[in-house]
Amino acid sequence: MTAGARRIVLIGCGGAGKSRLARRIATRIGAPAIILDDIWQPGWGPENVPAFRELVRETHRGGAWISDGNFAVATFDLRLPRADLIVWLDTPRWLCAWRAIRRPFARGEPHRVSGIVDVLRFIWNFDRVNRPRIEALRAQIAPGVPVMSLRTTADVDAFIESLVAT
Secondary structure, rough: OHHHHOEEEEEEEOOOOOHHHHHHHHHHOOOEEEEHHHHOOOOHHHHHHHHHHHHHHHHHOOOEEEEOOOOOHHHHHHHHOOOOOOEEOOOOOOHHHHHHHHHHOOOOOOOOOOHHHHHHHHHHHHHHHHHHHHHHHHHOOOOOOOOOEOOOHHHHHHHHHHHOOO
């Protein structure tokens, strides 16, 4: 199935490596990487969801894209029905936490040290709180779209290799 996938949605915990994987896949298949965290603007709140949804709708109009991010309630109805494949990046919690701790120190990174406690709490509770919600919405909105789980670096590398390069 993966060889011909041209519209791929990547979901998973914060720090799982979704954005990095999106860029790798995009390079491999010659499609744009759409990073939802880059679309959602700092300082936006619930009143900005309609504008966010319109931007998401516009960026996902094409025939090929790699869409990175959960934003399940706000965007799954726009992205998942058009997807060829949904990839759960199922990175171990300890690795997600380590990446989240390191992230604010990377050059040009918008994440801040001041938010690290909230991010770590989110990561720690992801499997108990967010995963069931995300999975329920996924099953409701796009039950026929294939789902693949990638857990290890070897899984990710094999998946990249399975994609048809441009």
